[in-house]
Amino acid sequence: MTFPLFEMMAAALSSQGNIWAGYRKNRADWFPEDLKEKHGPNHKAKNVYFAGCTASYVENDIGMATVRLLDEADVDFTYLGEKENCCATPMLVAGKWDLFEETMKKNIQAVKEAGADTVISSCPACDMMWRHVYSEWTQKLGLEFGISAKHYSEVVMDKIKAGEFKFPKNRMKPTTVTWHDSCHIGRVSKVYEEPRELIKAIPNVHFVEMAHNREDGLCCGSVLTLIKDPPVAAEVGKERLDEAVENGAEKVLALCPCCEFQLRVSNDKKEMGLDVVDLARFASSALGYDFPDPNPEVRKQWAVFEAMIDLMTPQGFADLMGTMWKELIDAMPLGMGPMMRLMGKIPGALNLMKPMFPVLFPKLLPLMMPKVMPVMLDRIKARIPMPDCMAEQMPDMMPKVMDNLMPHMIGDVVPLVTQPMINYLRGKAA
Secondary structure (H helix, E strand, C coil), X not given: CCCHHHHHHHHHHHHHCCCCCCCHHHCCCCCCHHHHHHHCCCCCCCEEEECCHHHHHCCHHHHHHHHHHHHHCCCCCEXXXXXXXXXXXXXXXXXXXXXXXHHHHHHHHHHHHCCCCEEEECCHHXXXXXXXXXXXXXXXXXXXXXXXXXXXXXXXXXXXXXXXXXXXXXXXXXXXXXXXXXXXXXHHCCCCHHHHHHHHCCCCEEEECCCCCHHHCXXXXXXXXXHHCHHHHHHHHHHHHHHHHHCCCCEEEECXXXXXXXXXXXXXXXXXXXXXXXXXXXHHHHCCCCCCCCHHHHHHHHHHHHHHHHHCCHHHHHHHHCCCHHHHHHCCCCCHHHHHHHHHCCCCHHHHHHHHHHHXXXXXXXXXXXXXXXXXXXXXXXXXXXXXXXXXHHHHHHHHHHHHHHHHHHHHHHHHHHHHHHHHHCCCCC
């Protein structure tokens, strides 16, 4: 069994092409109106900017700032808009290879239809897919690929080194910044120097290194750690941010949406008082552009994210079932509901049945779930502050999630729900 949250991501990706359960029709809402004619989906170019899910739905400033920076550097590029899908890194990690392959093929087709042969990414995971994984998988599958990949920091630095672009003087107050090396763009893709060179090319910026940098850079604690154990992730994030405090930095610059998300959450939880800023946003702000503050949306999405992680555990599901015993007992097939209620009135009867529950529950629950799903969705909605788009999709997503999770998790859930169910049937619980 994979991490349970990946099941929700898979359902969202299958339906809307992204892992945040946003609507596909809203994927391109962040794209600047004044750049649509020059760089929008109707423009043909050899370069495609691939925004990724988090820049498209959560940290919009990353996408906005990246296209502004590329445009200022006179890079000819197009954007896929609604045809862009998740890069599918989470599906590869989760072992959902059919969905990964399907999504990869859609992305490759969309890039080729745009007339492009180079993908420019801002997200390191997306970069890793286009730079390494897609190439390996298409070769394995016997498919034509022929697409190269670059990070925007490499593209902009090429322009600067060629004398085709230069950051002008700005009115920024002198600022001390440090740099967080993201695992995927660093240890996987070996892009270490270009982001640093880009920072140093901006006037009024003093750059300081963290103690651990480049190949020795510390992980932010995001992705698998964050999904499996958020408290541990916060400690890992704090350890990374401690190095920024120690070197006197005012701002921590990063280029990975997941790192930025995680470092902001750690910064808030541990009250570090640092400013975590996306590199493209920082660079484009130096060019005079303003962008929306991503922090409110990050906090809102994290509240959903964290609540979902808690829910999708054996204890989380047991607690959820504890709010709907009436509906669960009523939904038992073959007249077992009335029989269970009768047994609850006979002293000792349910205790005698206890050894049967690990056998009965795995057989009964799949038959009960369709009947109780509307109630379950109401209970989940009451517990988790979901955005409207996610809440509207839950009736389609949650049955798929439960079908995939429960066969693997039921053995851990049954011991947690047995006594509470007996208590309910005996009239000891409401």
